[in-house]
Amino acid sequence: MSPAFLNFIETILNGLMAGVMYSLVALGFVLIFKASGIFNFAQGVMALFAALTLVGLQTGQVPFAHLINAIFGTDVHHFGWELPAILAVLGTLAVMVAFAYLFEAIVLKHLVNQEPIILFMATIGLAYFLEGFGDLMWGSDIKAINIGIPSGGSFWWEDVTREWATEGSDYFGMYVDKLDVVAAIVAIILVVALTLFSQFTATGRALRAVADDHQAALSVGISLRSIWVIVWSIAGFVALVAGIMWGAKSGVQFSLSLIALKALPVLILGGFTSIPGAIVGGLIIGVGEKLAELYVGPLVGGALENWFAYVVALVFLLFRPQGLFGEKIIERV
Amino acid sequence: MLYRETGDFKTSYLEDQQTFPIKSERYLFWAAMVIAFAVVPFFINDYWEKSVLVPLLVWAMIALGLNILTGYCGQVSLGTGGFMAVGAFACYKLMTAFPEMNILIVIVLSGAVTAGVGVLFGLPSLRIKGFYLAVATLAAQFFLIWLFNKFDWFYNYSPSGQITAPERSIFGIAVTGPNAAPWATYLTCLTIVFVFAWVARNLTRGRVGRSWMAMRDMDIAAEIMGVSPFAAKLSAFAISSFYIGIGGAMFFSLYLGAAEVTEAFGIDKSFDALFIIIIGGLGSILGSFLGAAFIILFPVLLKNLMVGLWGWPTDLAAHFEIMIVGGLIMFFLIFEPHGLAQIWRLTKEKLRLWPFPY
Numbered sequence: 001m002s003p004a005f006l007n008f009i010e011t012i013l014n015g016l017m018a019g020v021m022y023s024l025v026a027l028g029f030v031l032i033f034k035a036s037g038i039f040n041f042a043q044g045v046m047a048l049f050a051a052l053t054l055v056g057l058q059t060g061q062v063p064f065a066h067l068i069n070a071i072f073g074t075d076v077h078h079f080g081w082e083l084p085a086i087l088a089v090l091g092t093l094a095v096m097v098a099f100a101y102l103f104e105a106i107v108l109k110h111l112v113n114q115e116p117i118i119l120f121m122a123t124i125g126l127a128y129f130l131e132g133f134g135d136l137m138w139g140s141d142i143k144a145i146n147i148g149i150p151s152g153g154s155f156w157w158e159d160v161t162r163e164w165a166t167e168g169s170d171y172f173g174m175y176v177d178k179l180d181v182v183a184a185i186v187a188i189i190l191v192v193a194l195t196l197f198s199q200f201t202a203t204g205r206a207l208r209a210v211a212d213d214h215q216a217a218l219s220v221g222i223s224l225r226s227i228w229v230i231v232w233s234i235a236g237f238v239a240l241v242a243g244i245m246w247g248a249k250s251g252v253q254f255s256l257s258l259i260a261l262k263a264l265p266v267l268i269l270g271g272f273t274s275i276p277g278a279i280v281g282g283l284i285i286g287v288g289e290k291l292a293e294l295y296v297g298p299l300v301g302g303a304l305e306n307w308f309a310y311v312v313a314l315v316f317l318l319f320r321p322q323g324l325f326g327e328k329i330i331e332r333v
Numbered sequence: 334m335l336y337r338e339t340g341d342f343k344t345s346y347l348e349d350q351q352t353f354p355i356k357s358e359r360y361l362f363w364a365a366m367v368i369a370f371a372v373v374p375f376f377i378n379d380y381w382e383k384s385v386l387v388p389l390l391v392w393a394m395i396a397l398g399l400n401i402l403t404g405y406c407g408q409v410s411l412g413t414g415g416f417m418a419v420g421a422f423a424c425y426k427l428m429t430a431f432p433e434m435n436i437l438i439v440i441v442l443s444g445a446v447t448a449g450v451g452v453l454f455g456l457p458s459l460r461i462k463g464f465y466l467a468v469a470t471l472a473a474q475f476f477l478i479w480l481f482n483k484f485d486w487f488y489n490y491s492p493s494g495q496i497t498a499p500e501r502s503i504f505g506i507a508v509t510g511p512n513a514a515p516w517a518t519y520l521t522c523l524t525i526v527f528v529f530a531w532v533a534r535n536l537t538r539g540r541v542g543r544s545w546m547a548m549r550d551m552d553i554a555a556e557i558m559g560v561s562p563f564a565a566k567l568s569a570f571a572i573s574s575f576y577i578g579i580g581g582a583m584f585f586s587l588y589l590g591a592a593e594v595t596e597a598f599g600i601d602k603s604f605d606a607l608f609i610i611i612i613g614g615l616g617s618i619l620g621s622f623l624g625a626a627f628i629i630l631f632p633v634l635l636k637n638l639m640v641g642l643w644g645w646p647t648d649l650a651a652h653f654e655i656m657i658v659g660g661l662i663m664f665f666l667i668f669e670p671h672g673l674a675q676i677w678r679l680t681k682e683k684l685r686l687w688p689f690p691y
Binding site: 039066067107110111114116117121125127128129130131135140261264265267272300304307310311313318321322323 | 461467483656
């Protein structure tokens with residue numbers, strides 16, 4: 001095979017991997033939108049907050065250390081112990097569940113029956129709040145996440161692909177990040193687990209009922225409030241997974257919250273209401289972005305990544321206003 | 334006692350339809366205008382101009398624009414930052430290409446350029462609705478910022494990528510550039526905002542405004558009644574972008590003086606504008622001003638309190654600030670989804686009956 005063709009394959013492969021990372025974030029959006037009709041803008045910040053909490057718990061940081069020091073003039077920063085990764089993950093999960101509960105009790109409860117736009121604005125408010133709160137609690141410096149996920153290029157794959165190139169061409173093999181592979185596997189497990197959960201458990205059935213029709217679900221005795229807490233907790237869990245993966249890739253820092261913006265085109269492409277849509281949309285965007293960077297980028301001076309996905313999604317939308325897999329929009333007067 | 338229609342007889346339709354039908358409210362408004370135009374310029378200093386009054390007016394202008402689109406026509410836009418950038422760069426290019434042109438004409442022309450761009454990005458709204466549209470407007474935000482960053486023609490090939498407003502004057506008095514007196518810049522802003530707020534007020538209660546509101550409340554019903562969605566949505570996009578473009582031009586030339594596109598017109602500006610209209614009140618002209626005042630004054634107040642009074646480090650204060658702003662957004666949505674303008678409306682209702690409860 002010629003090196004140009006191998007380059008093409010490498011680009012597609014990396015695009016698919018990047019797409020999986022986008023899907024991880026988009027999944028959280030879809031879960032909440034399906035169950036409550038809320039377009040949760042704070043999903044990205046939730047991922048950041050989860051990752052910050054995980055690192056904070058693992059390295060034994062004192063929460064609000066900066067604030068305590070500023071008020072009392074003390075100098076506390078660490079408790080001096082380190083938690084094993086699994087305990088830290090469980091602890092973070094507990095924090096996310098508590099967060100879901102509090103958010104439902106303090107904010108969502110009062111916003112039942114409001115227009116979707118109002119709920120959307122509330123999640124923007126939540127995004128700002130959580131961003132400030134996370135920084136206040138754990139500090140705003142860049143942190144490394146370390147729970148034993150392999151990272152860096154895979155040498156084995158490089159060797160394998162070098163064999164494929166035509167004799168005598170100086171091709172050095174494909175670069176595939178091990179972290180991306182792990183992320184892809186995790187995403188597959190997550191989707192399968194979520195599907196099984198929603199198909200075969202009582203809670204899952206209740207979730208689907210609520211997603212279908214709030215009032216009908218209420219009338220058969222499903223508690224809307226507890227369902228919302230569950231959904232936000234699951235979204236918190238997905239945010240944690242996304243936070244770990246993205247955090248391991250680029251460090252836990254403020255820019256992590258911006259991955260929400262990367263997930264939005266994925267979302268409108270796949271449709272707000274479809275879990276497979278989030279995955280397929282992510283893959284399309286990931287591959288499209290990488291291919292555009294390779295072939296169109298040089299023509300216009302690069303840095304397409306910021307807006308290319310949006311334009312792709314926009315073009316798709318002009319033909320299918322509800323996204324690829326979204327529910328058909330039926331309008332009545 | 335202070336606010337009631339008793340004894341205030343209207344003898345013509347014109348009188349009955351005026352913006353402030355009640356005498357005391359009309360007097361209050363004109364008194365505020367006299368203070369703003371004739372008293373404040375004598376007392377304004379650099380601090381008040383740069384960190385309170387001018388940003389307030391500029392943001393009110395931008396909020397007016399977004400309110401026309403989101404509040405009156407019901408199309409959520411997250412592309413405000415991008416459209417502000419169009420206004421700012423159009424203003425810069427016009428200022429440098431035609432040094433003789435009056436700055437007021439330049440600013441209005443930048444608004445016109447932005448209106449054209451706005452219509453272009455408004456086209457998808459004919460097909461896409463709701464959140465899908467909100468995300469689609471993000472395409473405008475990211476694409477425009479990338480465009481202004483990438484092609485150096487837009488910033489006249491300056492190596493830093495910054496645009497700097499040259500000195501321009503009205504009646505021989507400098508209003509932009511480093512030599513502009515605070516009162517001159519302030520009065521220019523105030524005049525522009527006053528004129529366009531008056532235009533917006535009359536647009537929104539006329540035929541165009543009613544077609545926007547019909548589109549917002551139920552688009553299919555509006556269409557059946559003969560409101561053209563094409564005309565209504567695109568005119569909302571055009572006029573909204575016109576206002577935002579003027580706001581962006583003022584933001585750059587009168588307020589900042591120099592700007593770097595990714596920093597000055599990022600997505601956070603889009604959210605700021607959205608916050609202003611939510612807190613102020615969706616679909617209200619007064620709300621745009623109240624919201625802008627709140628979003629501008631509140632951080633200044635918090636900062637003075639936390640850094641100045643309690644001596645906290647600035648980064649801690651910054652974290653607190655976004656946390657409190659976010660919390661307030663949620664608070665407002667829960668307790669008064671119609672914003673400060675609605676609180677003012679309710680106050681007036683209460684005043685009308687005061688001191689009797691019913």
